[in-house]
Amino acid sequence: MKVKVEVRGLQLPGARPGAAVEAAYEYADFDLPEQELFLPGHGLCASCTIGVIARHMLKVLGPDTIVVNPTGCAEVSTVTYPRTNWAVPWIHVAFGNGGSVASGIEAAIKVLKRRGVIDPNRKINVVVFAGDGGTADIGFQALSGMLERRHRVIYVMYDNEGYMNTGIQRSGTTPLFASATTSPAGKKIPGNLTHKKPMALIAAAHGIPYSATANPAYLPDMLEKFRKAAEIDGPSFIHVLQSCQPGWRFEPKYAIKVLELATETGYWVNYEIEDGKFRITVTVPRRKPVECFLKLQGRFKHLGKEEIAFLQKVIDEDVKRLNEMAGGEFIGPLDPEAKC
Amino acid sequence: MTLQLELGKVRQKRIALTGNHAVALAAKMARVEVIAAYPITPQTPAVERLAEFVNNGELDAEYIPVEGEHSALSAVVGASAMGARVFTATSSQGLGFMYEILPIAVGLRLPVVMGIATRAYSAPINVWGDYSDVMSMRELGWIIYMVSNVQEAFDTTIQAFRVGEDPSVHLPVAVAYDGFWISHVLQPLEVPEDEEDVMRYAPITRSWRKLDVDNPASLGAVGTPEWYFEIRYAAYKALEDSIKVVLEADALYGKMFGRSYGLGSGYKLEDADVAIVTYGSIYGLARKAVDALRAEGIRAGALKIRLLRPWPADFLRRRLDGVDKVVVVDRAFNHGGLVGPVATELAATLARPIYSAYATIGMRATDSAALKKAAERVAKGEVEPMRPFNIGLRGP
Amino acid sequence: MRIESVWIGRGGQGIVTAVYIVAHASIADGFYAIANPEFGAERRGAPVKAFLTITDYFEDSPEPIKNPDVAVFLDDKLIDTMRVVVEAVKPGGYVIVSSGKGPEEVAGIIGRKDVNIAVVDGIGLALKHVGLAVPNGPMVGVFAKVMGLPRLESIKEAIASQLGKAVEQNFAAAVEAYKTAVVIPAAEAGSAKISVEIPTTSAFLTGDYELVGWDQIPEGGLVYPGSSLRYKTGSWRVEKPIIDHSKCIMCRRCWLFCPDDAVLEVWREAKGPGGRVVRVKAIDFSYDYCKGCGICAQVCPTGAIQMVREL
Ligand SMILES: Cc1ncc(C[n+]2csc(CCOP(=O)(O)OP(=O)(O)O)c2C)c(N)n1
């Protein structure tokens, strides 16, 4: 089906930065198949954007896709005996081994093609759909091995910035100062004290052909990244931001809005590294203050002016570094007056 | 009967290999498709040899040099779910590192075949062969063989594919062989000349395939309290019932290749008053001890357990019910338990007190004289039943 | 003394906290209590149940309650889904419901004349005092009213200990519920025996799947596509989306961003020029699965979708 997608903030490659965010509406044509491969009737929380990511991921990758889903919210909520939401082959083995299970599957496909069991001309995607904990923490080693060995696997990390399945504990991607149950906003320590691991950069440092960040609120950009990853003959890594209502504590209806703000404030920059070339794919002419992103969420409720200013500084620096890597001001300057 | 005639024709040749290389050759002759492994002493030469087979084009397989054992087992689990024939191998710390995935391979019903060159668990770190690794995986649902020499290691590895992949089984199989005393000893063995004979014995049926793009399904669902019991019970029952398949596969192997091993074997048990029960490479020492004891007028016998899981209770009762005193020489501690790990199970099987000894812990050297001495002490009533004693430990 | 209660709510409504609070307060009052919530893989919005037994003697093993003295519903929409719980209440027992509907209407839905019924707008009171649609505080208050225990002071202590925040607000919600809940006494004595029992499984919470024996389950617990369609998550909803077709420009943002695949594109008949009936593409919702998150309404650029509270 042809779907007209209204995209806010999206500018096509090479577009000149500078136009106001509000004016940056563009239309992109995207051919999305009507066929649903991620079927309804799942146990994800109302408003959980895992559903949005999984559904569109499969629309792009198609039925010849095998999904490896390590332990986490996506896994327990979508495949509980006797039901599954996945209309493609799907496997869950454990929490920290998405990369290695996928390595084995990909290796099996190769040898079974050689032995004539699977049609050698058939292109089968192997995709890992793993949480931030399953990727950046306990599954880090398996991921690194998989990337290093160059398996043709698309690794999609949905990042809700915490261990949500076990009840919102901090992870290696929980942002600075966020309150989580193992990094609670206390009287002495204001939440999580570590910085988010830049997983797409870490993956790219393995020298893989494709690594990217994505945000489901910027759908065409995310879909395009899935498409590219599927075409690559080698490992690819996509770090997708995913809003989590109980973990981030926003009103459910804002699940997409909060993701938009993540990018509009420069908290989350959508970029890709293709054959070593770094490119920011969603430009933001003028950044909103990070407070716009923070104030929708209960996990940052405890922050005072000082901490917010500090976070703003961290983002300013991150943006500066990413712009430098991209060779231009693709994420524009902070507009302190901007309305949220 | 044509089958039998054909079976009789299997041509074999005598070669000399170490246990590790024999296991690697067996996996190669079974034409494994995906191998994922990580080096650890004393298993390393097995997976090195497999890598050579692959890189020299002698084996058309994918060899995944993973970054750890957790990934080694995970990768072969993934490959097995695709319907591939898979192999991995490890020892002690490596087995401990992959522990999380061991029961998962069972629950997912995947016929992974794994070689274990047995080795003591740290600490202190000890690379030598005792059975503390093997004993730590008894409750998880794997079929576990313990072999006694290089030939048996080769033959059992081939049998393992046929057994694990049987449609009524679909369970992972471990073939344990003593670290060093089998893994690194060079012995003569007979191997089929033609790989095709091995493939006729153990054809790859792919009956266990779970992931198939033409017939999508989800594997590894959450099993709530309403379902876990049933799903896991099916694996439990399959393991219990697999003993028939173990015996059939062994009998067929005997017909085709002329060697079979049963669930274990006995030596001069018929009129024995005292029996030494053990496993692994030291069974030969036990037999020598028996001969020495008999020369002194003590009617002794020996028994080796080949199949640790499923536990061959009937076989053991048949062989040992008539023996007055049974002593198990266990090769791994049962820390805090009553008697040694195998002794515990055998006492329950025979429903009477038996004797329990610990030997070869951390691969402390032992010999037939030491085993003879132990059996003598049992025969003469110098040790108490159900109270472990040690063979070769210094100190009080 | 022995009071057995079953609490039914949704993930996120604070049902675990509710039973912990009542248990804690009862213990503070000198009784014994076991609060035994069921934990499952379900997320926010999915039905959950918890058991709570209050006794005046010590008991240590939690046992599933099959015929409770009290059933507490934190959400009236769960009455139909959990009808078996209503049926299993002992004659002369209590059914306590949080509902925005009138007490008589709720009594009608419950449909039993041999039980006492108590109704309060728990969500309304929670929104008023705490600012969150979490009706646990009010339901604790109503429980205390109809059962005569625990004491309000103890409830306050328990709230402070179990929640540790917004204590005054939650307590105020509990107190107002205590004061304003409408109690409809049982009209009949009812038959001495009831035949229905609450199943000891939680499976009835997750869809109408038949519980079969171990030999009928596919090897390895394989499950096949399509099986999720019987898991109707529409019952999780508190608000539902409705559409004003005249405002819809068919941009499909709602369809793109619905996490539950509950926005549908359907053919609709509309009046065309000159009164002619034409078939046009239109947006509709699959209320079997829609969890009422409100994303579709929020992302709609024209305001064509409204969320309305479903009573
Ligand atoms: C080895 C192991 N340790 C811990 C757990 C418990 N556990 C299950 S899921 C999970 C967190 C998952 O976090 P993430 O990968 O971010 O996924 P999310 O639930 O947030 O979607 C944890 C800690 C486990 N299943 N296995």
Ligand code: SF4
């Ligand atoms: S807890 Fe968060 S990530 Fe998990 S299902 Fe709920 S919204 Fe999704």
Ligand code: SF4
């Ligand atoms: S309310 Fe949420 S679940 Fe329902 S149709 Fe809208 S987006 Fe989908």
Ligand code: SF4
């Ligand atoms: S988002 Fe609004 S305007 Fe667009 S299709 Fe949906 S209802 Fe219509």
Ligand SMILES: [Mg+2]
């Ligand atoms: Mg997470």
